[in-house]
Amino acid sequence: xxxxxxxxxxxxxxxxxxxxxxxxxxxxxxxxxxxxxxxxxxxxxxxxxxxxxxxxxxxxxxxxxxxxxxxxxxxxxxxxxxxxxxxxxxxxxxxxxxxxxxxxxxxxxxxxxxxxxxxxxxxxxxxxxxxxxxxxxxxxxxxxxxxxxxxxxxxxxxxxxxxxxxxxxxxxxxxxxxxxxxxxxxxxxxxxxxxxxxxxxxxxxxxxxxxxxxxxxxxxxxxxxxxxxxxxxxxxxxxxxxxxxxxxxxxxxxxxxxxxxxxxxxxxxxxxxxxxxxxxxxxxxxxxxxxxxxxxxxxxxxxxxxxxxxxxxxxxxxxxxxxxxxxxxxxxxxxxxxxxxxxxxxxxxxxxxxxxxxxxx
Amino acid sequence: xxxxxxxxxxxxxxxxxxxxxxxxxxxxxxxxxxxxxxxxxxxxxxxxxxxxxxxxxxxxxxxxxxxxxxxxxxxxxxxxxxxxxxxxxxxxxxxxxxxxxxxxxxxxxxxxxxxxxxxxxxxxxxxxxxxxxxxxxxxxxxxxxxxxxxxxxxxxxxxxxxxxxxxxxxxxxxxxxxxxxxxxxxxxxxxxxxxxxxxxxxxxxxxxxx
Numbered sequence: 001x002x003x004x005x006x007x008x009x010x011x012x013x014x015x016x017x018x019x020x021x022x023x024x025x026x027x028x029x030x031x032x033x034x035x036x037x038x039x040x041x042x043x044x045x046x047x048x049x050x051x052x053x054x055x056x057x058x059x060x061x062x063x064x065x066x067x068x069x070x071x072x073x074x075x076x077x078x079x080x081x082x083x084x085x086x087x088x089x090x091x092x093x094x095x096x097x098x099x100x101x102x103x104x105x106x107x108x109x110x111x112x113x114x115x116x117x118x119x120x121x122x123x124x125x126x127x128x129x130x131x132x133x134x135x136x137x138x139x140x141x142x143x144x145x146x147x148x149x150x151x152x153x154x155x156x157x158x159x160x161x162x163x164x165x166x167x168x169x170x171x172x173x174x175x176x177x178x179x180x181x182x183x184x185x186x187x188x189x190x191x192x193x194x195x196x197x198x199x200x201x202x203x204x205x206x207x208x209x210x211x212x213x214x215x216x217x218x219x220x221x222x223x224x225x226x227x228x229x230x231x232x233x234x235x236x237x238x239x240x241x242x243x244x245x246x247x248x249x250x251x252x253x254x255x256x257x258x259x260x261x262x263x264x265x266x267x268x269x270x271x272x273x274x275x276x277x278x279x280x281x282x283x284x285x286x287x288x289x290x291x292x293x294x295x296x297x298x299x300x301x302x303x304x305x306x307x308x309x310x311x312x313x314x315x316x317x318x319x320x321x322x323x324x325x326x327x328x329x330x331x332x333x334x335x336x337x338x339x340x341x342x343x344x345x346x347x348x349x350x351x352x353x354x355x356x357x358x359x360x361x
Numbered sequence: 362x363x364x365x366x367x368x369x370x371x372x373x374x375x376x377x378x379x380x381x382x383x384x385x386x387x388x389x390x391x392x393x394x395x396x397x398x399x400x401x402x403x404x405x406x407x408x409x410x411x412x413x414x415x416x417x418x419x420x421x422x423x424x425x426x427x428x429x430x431x432x433x434x435x436x437x438x439x440x441x442x443x444x445x446x447x448x449x450x451x452x453x454x455x456x457x458x459x460x461x462x463x464x465x466x467x468x469x470x471x472x473x474x475x476x477x478x479x480x481x482x483x484x485x486x487x488x489x490x491x492x493x494x495x496x497x498x499x500x501x502x503x504x505x506x507x508x509x510x511x512x513x514x515x516x517x518x519x520x521x522x523x524x525x526x527x528x529x530x531x532x533x534x535x536x537x538x539x540x541x542x543x544x545x546x547x548x549x550x551x552x553x554x555x556x557x558x559x560x561x562x563x564x565x566x567x568x569x570x571x
Contacts, residue, residue, distance in 0.1 A: 132552045165446040165551075194555075240446070256549045261426020262444075263548065 004306060004347075005290070005297050009083060010331055011126050012100055012288070016081035019119055021102050024080040026067050032059040034066055041066065041247050041273055046089035060087040065270070065285060068103050069277055077106035095291070101267070103285035105274075110219060113251060113269065114226050116284045120255060120265055121231040123288055128296070130258035134238040135197065135227065137220050138268070139250045141239060144190060144211035148183035156245075162191040163242040186211060193239045198228025200237035223251070247273040253286070257296070264292045305333035308346040310360075313338065315352050323350070323357045366409050366557050369423055369431030371416035375454045375542060379432045380411070382451060386564035408557055420445060420545065429550035430558055435540045436519055440480045446551055448562050449544040452569050458483060458537040461526050462515040463508055466534075468493075477507030478517040487517070487537050505529050 003011075013023075032049050039045045041063070048060040061067060064084050072078050081102040087094055102119060104112050117135065124131035141162075145155045154177055161170040170191055174184040189207045193200065201221040208217045227235040243252045248268040255265030267286020274283050307327050311320045320336050327350060328334045340349070349361035368383070370376045380393060388409045393402040403410045414422055419433040424443040432451060436458055458480065468474060470493065477498040478484045488495045498513050505525055507513040519540060520526065520533055544565065546558055 130553060134552070165448055165546075168450050169447075256552045258549075258553045261424075261547055261549050 004333070005293070006333055007306060007331070008127065008293070009100070009290075012123055013081075013083065015119060015122050015126055016102055019079070019115065021079045021081040021119075024068060024082045024103075026061070026064070026071070026082070026084065028060055028085070029058045030061050030067050030070075032057040034070055035059055035062060038066055038273070038276065040244055044089045046094070048087045048094050062086055062088050064099060064101065064287065065103060065273075066277075069105065069273065069279060069283065072103070072105050075106070077104065077108070077112065079104050098290040099287050100290055101285060101287035103283060105279075105283040105285075106281050108269070108282040108284055110223070113284055114223055116267070116286065117223065117227055117235075117251070117253065118230060120253060120267060120286045121227065121234045123286075124255045124257060124265060125231070125234055127264070127293060128257040128259070131234055131256065133227075133231070133235045133253055133255045133265070134194075134241040135224070135235060135251060135253040136237065136239045136241040137216075137250060138243060138245060138248050138252045140208065140212045140216055140220055141190065141242075142245060143213070143216070144208060145187065147211050148187055149179040150177060158187065158191070159242045159245070162240050165240045167192055183211070191239055193237055195237055196228060196232065197224045197235040197237050198232060200224045200228070204237070220251070243268055245272070247276070251284070255286075255288075257293070259296055260292055261295075262289075262292050264289050305335035306347050307332050307334045308340060308349045309334055309336040309357070310340065310349065310351045311336055311338060312352060319352065323352055327357070364408065364554075365403060365405065366430060366554060366561065367428045368409055368411045369414050369419045369428035370411055371419050371432060371434075371542075372413045373416060375416065375434070376413060376432075378453050379451065379542060382453065382565060382568060383409070383411075383561075385568055386561065388561065388564075417441075423545050423547050426547045426550060428547070429554055430544060430546045430561065432542050433545055434542055435538070436480060436483070438543060438545070439538070440482050442482070443545070444548065446546040446548060447543050448546055448558070449566060451542045451544055451565060454540070454542040456519050456521040456540045458517065458540055459520045459533045460487075460515050460517055460535045460537070461505075461508075461520065461531045461533050464530055464532050466508070466514060468514070468534075474515065475513040476515055476517055477504055477513035479504060480517055483537065484517040505531060 035042060035047050047062050050058055052058045063086060064082050068080060083100045085096050086099050088097055104116050121133045124133055142155060145158055157173060171188055174187060186207050193203055195203060201224050204221055205217060224237050241252055241254050247270050249271040250269035252268035254263045257264055265286055265288050269284045271282045274281055309324055309327060324334050324336050348359060350357050351360045370379055388407045390402050390404040390409060390411055393411050401410055401412045417437050419431040420437055420441055420443040422428040423431040423445050434454055474493060474495045475498060476484050476495045477500050479500060481497045481499050484497060504516045504518045507516055509529055526532060544562060551558055
């Protein structure tokens with residue numbers, strides 16, 4: 001990656017703030033009950049807990065969305081972003097993980113959905129030009145399965161196999177279900193949709209005809225067309241992008257960047273969670289797993305800064321401050337030192353000389 | 362990221378058959394046929410790089426992105442539940458996951474059932490669906506020995522021909538599921554090497570269909 005993690009954080013904040021999202025800061029702790037009641041929503045069930053001085057069982061936040069939803073007013077519309085650390089079990093121990101993301105809560109309309117999806121795509125493109133946002137619609141998928149005559153347990157199995165792109169076993173599974181053959185074929189086609197967003201509408205309309213409400217299909221198709229127009233290389237409609245139906249009720253998406261072996265972004269419409277928390281509102285948001293991006297930051301710049309400013313022994317503090325201020329004008333971080341530190345790399349190195357400041361590397 | 366498709370092959374007899382399948386599908390790698398002390402084998406013309414790993418590790422290599430694709434048994438996939446795409450049943454290594462026990466054994470459900478197995482998660486899930494209390498005895502090999510020496514009541518293990526069971530006076534009591542080797546892919550790699558991975562899948566499917 002061409003820039004450091006701190007620069008990425010700054011750019012992401014820029015993406016969110018330009019869209020009018022307000023930073024939401026929160027405490028590191030939350031009452032454990034909130035997580036105990038919504039364990040399925042968490043990436044990992046393990047939560048770091050402690051007893052507070054007043055006897056309440058508290059947890060170090062394993063998730064940000066739950067805290068925001070719990071504390072956020074639901075009148076009108078709230079557009080919030082965050083950059084927080086969460087505490088999760090990873091492997092055999094707990095880790096502090098940096099996470100950024102945003103939530104749009106309240107009277108969600110088609111524009112809000114498109115805006116959040118666009119911000120997810122823009123965030124990925126900020127990280128790398130080789131990125132992909134895979135989008136599906138769990139509500140439409142579930143309605144199609146229900147209308148085809150599949151019961152809840154069978155729907156879960158279809159979702160599981162679709163999530164694995166295991167279409168061979170899905171075909172065998174559907175053959176065993178007592179549903180009309182034409183529906184089996186359509187469900188297989190729906191599960192296998194993996195197309196650039198701009199090309200998805202036609203296939204969606206054909207496959208979903210008779211299996212989902214026309215209004216929902218049209219709305220989702222419009223969203224796909226919009227995303228296809230704005231982010232032709234980044235967004236694909238891929239129905240193997242599945243999540244927990246108890247929480248996610250509509251559009252669901254995951255983001256990937258080349259060079260990172262896991263998904264780096266995940267989000268969707270979580271009206272199910274809002275209902276469970278008895279919040280009379282709708283919501284959509286996403287989280288970016290900044291820790292997953294570590295393999296991309298191999299330039300070592302995070303140990304120092306974007307720019308190293310070397311100053312001679314006789315330079316006055318005022319002079320060094322002035323040059324430092326000048327070099328940091330474009331938002332780059334500047335570290336002033338007498339000597340180049342061992343083992344740290346900087347993108348640029350400047351040196352203060354009698355004639356002014358010169359770029360030497 | 363490299364443009365080559367990194368393929369994790371399971372060491373052993375199954376792996377040899379899997380490589381032959383890839384070779385027949387157009388992904389031959391002369392280096393792998395004369396390995397010497399090398400650990401990875403490339404054929405840039407076919408856009409592939411192979412490496413051998415322990416069969417139970419294939420899914421980990423693929424899930425963590427060290428390999429873009431790999432071939433792993435369904436038994437391993439159900440035991441470790443890696444977050445990968447399962448693209449194709451390659452039809453090799455066919456066998457079944459079964460409960461076996463001494464011929465005279467019947468489960469009277471009077472006491473906790475002692476189950477020796479390498480596949481603890483698979484066994485737990487199976488008996489939990491039956492509502493049966495069990496104690497898992499996790500072993501890493503020679504599973505058939507456990508009921509003979511009284512270490513367990515039954516075993517949950519892979520059965521190919523059943524010859525080992527018969528020689529030790531054991532028999533299959535029930536079958537959990539059929540096992541075969543599957544072509545799996547890392548979810549992120551699939552996104553950025555979609556065409557090449559789908560082409561490999563297509564070529565292997567074509568051979569399977571012959």
